[in-house]
Amino acid sequence: MTEQQQGAVYAPDAGFAANAHVTAESYARDYAKSVQDPVAYWRREGQRLDWIRDYTEVKDTSFAPGAVSIRWFGDGTLNVAANCIDRHVATRGSQTAIIWEPDDPQAEAKHISYTELLEQVSRMANVLKANGVSKGDRVVIYLPMIPEAAYAMLACARIGAVHSVVFAGFSPDSLASRINDCGAKMLITADYAPRGGKKTPLKSNADKALLDCRDDVKCMVVKHTGDQISWVQGRDIDVKAEMAAAKPYCAYVEVGAEDPLFILYTSGSTGKPKGVVHTSGGYLVYASMTHQMTFDYHDGDIFWCTADVGWVTGHSYIVYGPLANGATTLMFEGVPTWPDAGRFWAVCEKHKVNQFYTAPTAIRSLMGLGPEWVEKYDLSSLKLLGTVGEPINPEAWNWYHTHVGKGTRPIVDTFWQTETGGHLITPLPGAIAAKPGSATKPFFGVQPEILDPSTAEVQSATEAEGVLCIKDSWPGQMRTLWGDHARFEEAYFSQYKGYYFTGDGCRRDADGYYWITGRVDDVINVSGHRMGTAEVESALVAHEKVAEAAVVGYPHEIKGQGIYAYVTLMNGVEPTEELRRELEAFVRQEIGPIARPDLIQWAPGLPKTRSGKIMRRILRKIAENDHGSLGDTSTLADPAVVDDLVANRMNRG
Numbered sequence: 241m242t243e244q245q246q247g248a249v250y251a252p253d254a255g256f257a258a259n260a261h262v263t264a265e266s267y268a269r270d271y272a273k274s275v276q277d278p279v280a281y282w283r284r285e286g287q288r289l290d291w292i293r294d295y296t297e298v299k300d301t302s303f304a305p306g307a308v309s310i311r312w313f314g315d316g317t318l319n320v321a322a323n324c325i326d327r328h329v330a331t332r333g334s335q336t337a338i339i340w341e342p343d344d345p346q347a348e349a350k351h352i353s354y355t356e357l358l359e360q361v362s363r364m365a366n367v368l369k370a371n372g373v374s375k376g377d378r379v380v381i382y383l384p385m386i387p388e389a390a391y392a393m394l395a396c397a398r399i400g401a402v403h404s405v406v407f408a409g410f411s412p413d414s415l416a417s418r419i420n421d422c423g424a425k426m427l428i429t430a431d432y433a434p435r436g437g438k439k440t441p442l443k444s445n446a447d448k449a450l451l452d453c454r455d456d457v458k459c460m461v462v463k464h465t466g467d468q469i470s471w472v473q474g475r476d477i478d479v480k481a482e483m484a485a486a487k488p489y490c491a492y493v494e495v496g497a498e499d500p501l502f503i504l505y506t507s508g509s510t511g512k513p514k515g516v517v518h519t520s521g522g523y524l525v526y527a528s529m530t531h532q533m534t535f536d537y538h539d540g541d542i543f544w545c546t547a548d549v550g551w552v553t554g555h556s557y558i559v560y561g562p563l564a565n566g567a568t569t570l571m572f573e574g575v576p577t578w579p580d581a582g583r584f585w586a587v588c589e590k591h592k593v594n595q596f597y598t599a600p601t602a603i604r605s606l607m608g609l610g611p612e613w614v615e616k617y618d619l620s621s622l623k624l625l626g627t628v629g630e631p632i633n634p635e636a637w638n639w640y641h642t643h644v645g646k647g648t649r650p651i652v653d654t655f656w657q658t659e660t661g662g663h664l665i666t667p668l669p670g671a672i673a674a675k676p677g678s679a680t681k682p683f684f685g686v687q688p689e690i691l692d693p694s695t696a697e698v699q700s701a702t703e704a705e706g707v708l709c710i711k712d713s714w715p716g717q718m719r720t721l722w723g724d725h726a727r728f729e730e731a732y733f734s735q736y737k738g739y740y741f742t743g744d745g746c747r748r749d750a751d752g753y754y755w756i757t758g759r760v761d762d763v764i765n766v767s768g769h770r771m772g773t774a775e776v777e778s779a780l781v782a783h784e785k786v787a788e789a790a791v792v793g794y795p796h797e798i799k800g801q802g803i804y805a806y807v808t809l810m811n812g813v814e815p816t817e818e819l820r821r822e823l824e825a826f827v828r829q830e831i832g833p834i835a836r837p838d839l840i841q842w843a844p845g846l847p848k849t850r851s852g853k854i855m856r857r858i859l860r861k862i863a864e865n866d867h868g869s870l871g872d873t874s875t876l877a878d879p880a881v882v883d884d885l886v887a888n889r890m891n892r893g
């Protein structure tokens with residue numbers, strides 16, 4: 241790429257801007273209103289939903305140390321499923337709500353209309369009720385990317401139960417710890433999860449997980465592939481059979497705006513995964529609004545977000561945002577590279593997708609396989625492209641723009657988090673010129689600040705670099721961590737008093753554009769998946785031959801970051817290739833395939849301060865193959881340890 245392309249600015253196309261929900265003028269005007277008078281602004285925006293009892297309160301939020309409390313539309317009541325389904329049935333009952341594209345390209349896709357969605361969700365809700373689930377109960381969902389995953393989420397919402405979706409790639413142990421943490425009384429799973437021509441045995445994982453859970457947790461099983469599975473009488477429930485026998489309508493319940501809608505576990509820098517809690521009213525307002533504005537969604541468009549419903553992206557932009565807007569949302573069971581590297585584009589052509597939203601890691605992996613896979617397909621239906629999950633490098637941006645976007649489609653690089661519910665910093669495609677690699681400007685109501693990491697001072701100059709914090713609340717913000725409000729305050733509000741701390745580094749350029757530079761805590765981003773280094777470490781040290789382990793990220797061409805583990809073995813244990821493979825398999829089994837270390841280095845010792853603290857800065861530098869600049873090592877207890885680690889480093893890239 242030339243230097244000129246590196247610094248390129250892509251202004252919105254005039255034709256696109258003319259029809260866009262947000263233009264340069266309306267963005268400037270409405271953004272100013274949204275931060276000057278958030279109450280008036282959100283009072284109006286909240287009306288995009290149907291409320292059972294309309295709210296009179298709008299914003300009641302405080303980031304004050306020791307008293308963090310976030311409430312939006314607090315006295316309003318609604319039902320989320322009714323907003324995503326029932327209110328559309330009268331006007332667009334026969335319109336497709338969900339297009340389901342199966343893993344196997346030869347198998348038939350499904351088109352589920354809003355009318356049918358109402359019936360399926362009602363039946364699922366009736367099955368939940370018949371099996372003892374009621375308002376406020378927690379339900380864990382461990383399913384493939386099949387329509388039943390959306391039915392299950394919406395059925396919970398319909399009866400006021402709280403769902404917690406666990407990504408189907410997680411291990412039985414990870415599943416069990418989530419079921420136990422949220423005290424779920426029901427698990428919904430399937431026989432198998434087909435993906436890329438392979439099958440994950442979900443039911444057998446669920447059986448293993450349930451051995452570590454309370455005896456009264458029941459298990460609803462979707463017989464999806466029809467393969468043989470074991471069955472526990474009295475505990476297991478055949479979902480399809482019970483849905484077929486259930487009543488086709490279920491009345492929705494009234495919930496408070498601040499009643500929890502879902503819990504989603506995500507990795508933090510310390511300890512076990514955190515149960516991020518999102519509530520009903522504010523979350524849905526924000527998911528709906530960002531879906532409409534960021535993707536410039538118009539009635540009749542076909543929207544495809546390639547994420548899995550196991551992640552927040554799937555919650556907000558496969559299910560809740562699109563359905564709240566009466567959209568047609570595509571749900572894909574497969575992977576981008578199976579049966580070949582053209583699958584994404586074959587699906588875009590087949591279903592005439594208008595907006596396509598994916599992760600930079602997917603773009604990088606397809607980029608390496610050549611543009612011919614894209615060029616085989618007719619992508620003229622595409623109006624807009626999006627990315628999420630990690631910074632997009634300009635090379636990948638350019639490839640996406642040129643080969644998929646044919647040089648004309650806007651690209652929205654959306655920065656947000658599980659905790660934020662929806663986009664925080666993002667281009668609005670008809671309003672904000674894109675700069676490849678920058679998430680550009682804040683969404684309505686979002687007030688980013690860059691703080692100095694050592695002094696915590698707000699950087700008031702336009703050009704600045706530091707950590708990214710948010711000054712005031714927005715409706716999609718998480719409310720607490722399940723069962724642990726103290727940890728919530730500690731994790732997000734204690735470092736920079738009065739601010740929500742994102743955990744990300746950030747630079748603001750002379751035009752006021754934000755450039756996310758990556759996590760500044762011990763969270764790494766592997767193929768767009770968040771992974772706490774502490775989680776991988778505790779999995780490694782659970783192995784009987786491991787004495788100690790330290791895990792850091794390192795730059796990885798396709799995954800963004802790879803997992804680099806330094807492992808100290810128990811006395812007398814021989815470091816062999818076989819043991820390396822055994823440890824890799826062990827981490828897969830403990831957490832799941834996404835946590836498997838890419839590189840394991842045998843470390844006779846780890847660099848520690850005299851007080852015994854591991855010096856991760858040094859380990860990161862060695863993993864990055866940047867050992868020339870290790871900085872001050874004089875505080876180390878045993879500086880010779882570092883020489884050994886440098887000499888035997890794994891990443892000589």
Ligand code: WTA
Nearest residue numbers: 628629630631653654655656657658756770
């Ligand atoms: C990173 C995914 C740069 C960031 C929605 C954040 C990004 C973490 C971007 C959240 C982006 C997400 N540019 N970095 N456009 N989007 N991130 O919770 O480090 O899985 O803190 O939410 O991903 O990951 P999470």
